[in-house]
Each structure stands twice: as C-alpha cells, then as structure tokens.
Amino acid sequence: MTIGKAVIVKQLPEHLGAQQSQAFFRELAPLLASDRPRLVFDFTAVRHLDSAGVELLLQCMEEAMKRNGDLKLAAVSPQLAVILEMTRVDRLFEIFPNSADAVESFHRFPAQSLKTEAASPRSSLSSGSGKQD
C-alpha cells in the first residue's frame, strides 16, 4: 500500500473472487470509515474477477460516496475492461491507465478534472488481445 497526498492506492489481489473480496473488504474497512476517503484500486495484478469482485467494487464505492469520498480504478487490463463494460460497472467509475494518473486526478481542480474526463479517461483502455483463464 502506498500513500501519497492523502490518496490511498490499494493493489488488488490476483484473484478477486468471493473469499478474497471478503478479506479485502475487511482490510479496507478502517480506510473506508475515515472522513472523505480517497481511494485508488490498482488492477495491475488482477487476473481473475467474478461477480463477487464486482460486488466488492460497488460496495467500496458506496462506502466512499457515503463519506463524501471517491474511488477510482487504475491499470485495468483490456480483459477486465470487457467485464466491467459487460456488467455496466465501467460507467460508475473513473478509470485511469495507471495509479499515478488516478492519484493525480484527485488533486486537480474540478473544472480541470472535468476537462480531462471529457477527453475520455476510458479511452486509455485500449484494445489488445489475449485471454483470461
């Protein structure tokens, strides 16, 4: 876990299934309970994501929003991007190519942030090829 300018970057585990999600959420609970939590989930290591993992993302988003915070996603692979699109979750999160960009986005003025968003942060999820087992 790295902390920079009060934005917390969490590396997600390789498998984000039911068991891992529960453990991860327990680990994250104190952070989410703080005032205005600013979180970035780094997907670099994630290879497997199922409905429990998506549920975790939504749960964390909900908790962060409740406390006037935000949760952003970074380094989502094209395969996982397909899953996020398919489950309609992609439109709920800001997604960045890497966690540095995601952290940076928290420190921009809202107007600037909106401008960048208009330039489509999701376009960073460029197409690629491969498979997920």
Next chain:
Amino acid sequence: MPLSAILLTGKRPSRPMTREYAYPQAPDLGPASLACVDVFGQSVMQRTINRLERAGVRATSVITTPDCVAFSANKNVAITITEKPADRWCAAERTLKKEAQRGVDTFLIAELGAYVELDLQDALRFHKAKGQPITCIHDSHGPLCFWLVDAAQVIASGKFPFPLDEEALEHPPIPYLVDAHVNRLSDAREFRQLVVDSFLGRCSIAPFGREIKAGVWIEEGARVHKTARLVAPVYIGRNTQVQPAAVITRFTNLEHDCNVGEGSLVADASILSHTVIGKGLDVAAALVDGSDYFHLDRNLMLRIQDPNWISDSAPLQPQVPNYLPEYEESFRRSRQLELEYSQYLSRAAGRLLEVFKGEV
C-alpha cells in the same frame, strides 16, 4: 454428367474465434471449422450440402472428425469419420476412386471453411472448357479450398495432389473466379459479418422460423417475455428464452437453447447455442459460445467462469451424431444403466430411512 462432392471439415470449435484460435492445435481431432457452427438454426456445412443437392450433385461424401455434429445425414450423404486430420485426405482419395468406379467423372472437393455461393453449373462449364484435371475456385482474394476434379485425369496421373498447393505447381491450373457471395469464415469477425449479411439479404442464407414482424424471426419453442423487447433485425432460435425487460437488437442472433436473463441488453452479437446470459448484462459487439466471450471490437477472448454472468448449458454428455447409430445405441444403453442404478440407490436410501426411523 455425373457429379459427386467430397467435403472435408473439422470439429466444431469449442473455443473459437480469433484468427489464432479458429484453428487450434488439436492433433487428435483435426482443425476446427466455423462451418460447423449454426447460423440461423443451420450450419454452413448443412447449407453447403443442401445447396449442392439442389445444384444436381448426385452424392455427397463428408469426411470429418468424430465430434462434428453440424449436419444431419440423409440417403445422399455418406459420412466418413477419421481420427487424425492427415487421414482425411487419404479418405478423400479412397472415396474419389470408389465413386469413379461407379461412373462419377467429376468431383467437387472442398475443405470447409468458407461459405461460398458457387454457381456450380457455370463452374463445371468452365472446368470442362479448360480441360484441365483440376480447377481451383478462387474469389478476388485468392483460393477458397474448393476444387473441381476430373476423376479420370487424376487417377491416370497416378497421384492424388491434395491438399493442393497451387504456388508449388510448375503450371498452376487456371482458376475459376467466383463473383457471388463468399465468406471465408476464418475468424469470429467474419462469422459475424456472415450473420449481418444474411440479415441484410446480401447472401442466400435466410433465418428459419416465423417472421413475427418485419425483421424479427422466432423459431419454434422460443419464449419471449412480454416485457422483453426485440428490435429488428434479430433472430431467436428454437427453445431459446428471453426473460423480462431484456432487449435484443442490432443484428443479433440467439441460436437454439439460449437464455437471456432479466434486463440484459444483447446488441450486435451472436450468441451460439446453449449459452446462458445472466441478468443485467450488456453484451455488445460480441460472439458468445458457452462461457467463451469473444469481444469483436477489442479482438480478445475471455473465458468467463462465473455462472452469474455467462455459462454453458450444453448437456455434459456429448451430443450423439445422428449418423452414428451404433454410438446412439451404446449411449442409450449407458443411460438406461444409469437410470436403473439411480432407482436402485433411491430404493436403498428409502429402505435405510425406514430402518432408522424404526430404530428411533
């Protein structure tokens, strides 16, 4: 002029569909072929057989692998099953010689593959006019793995030159150029293109079933909830179910025995048979085969292992090809045995329960 056809094909791909996956390395079963996958309720393989029959082909021999169930046999279709892919061409040679002895002088040999709306009579006229032993059939992009063969000349030459490498020949035969609809079906995108072309009437493939309104075809046994929306053009295969509030649109074909969950949107997608789409999903620009999800825009394939999203409802027991009665018999016997065994277990469990209840 007696004419026979010899069609070679591989198995139905279990996980298509990128260029690299369209022909996976499966040495025991041979190359996979999208010609074995259903388009609007019938495979390209079956459609090719039907087309040849209509064009006057006396008999068709299909040389395939054990798991190809892409067509139904009839009296004019002979099936040869080979275990190894290399054996398919040997089987083709034997078939050619056998049929030639029966008086067939010209053969159409095709390795499917491609969907080709070939004008067979025109091609035959060309072949006879040129007087060459083999006429290769090309489209504007090159050879299509379709050949017209003069049996007498090939047998007299003493060698069976298939699969034919035209580039290696010193005097390559003059090709016959097809100017009708051709789709090589070499990957999932081309498969989708065939579906779209069929919807738009650009080729002769037409959906089976009833056209309930302009551009919406529904096959027998399909059930669409009254709150689901079908926005033309779409095709719903037999026994497929579309659950409440689902939306099916933009050239989507749901093949037989699929299920689309509540509130899901399926747009610009081909959902192959026995695929279950979960609730509240967006499936767009995709080809889904069981739990394999091929995203056409991103050109990547996922195997989705979460049954809440996408799953395969195909029966675990392999489908028995209807041209293999001996297999069918053995499967029937094994199913009977399983049933008897489960009945025996059930009776035994009931008896045990009675004994324990008596003791208590």
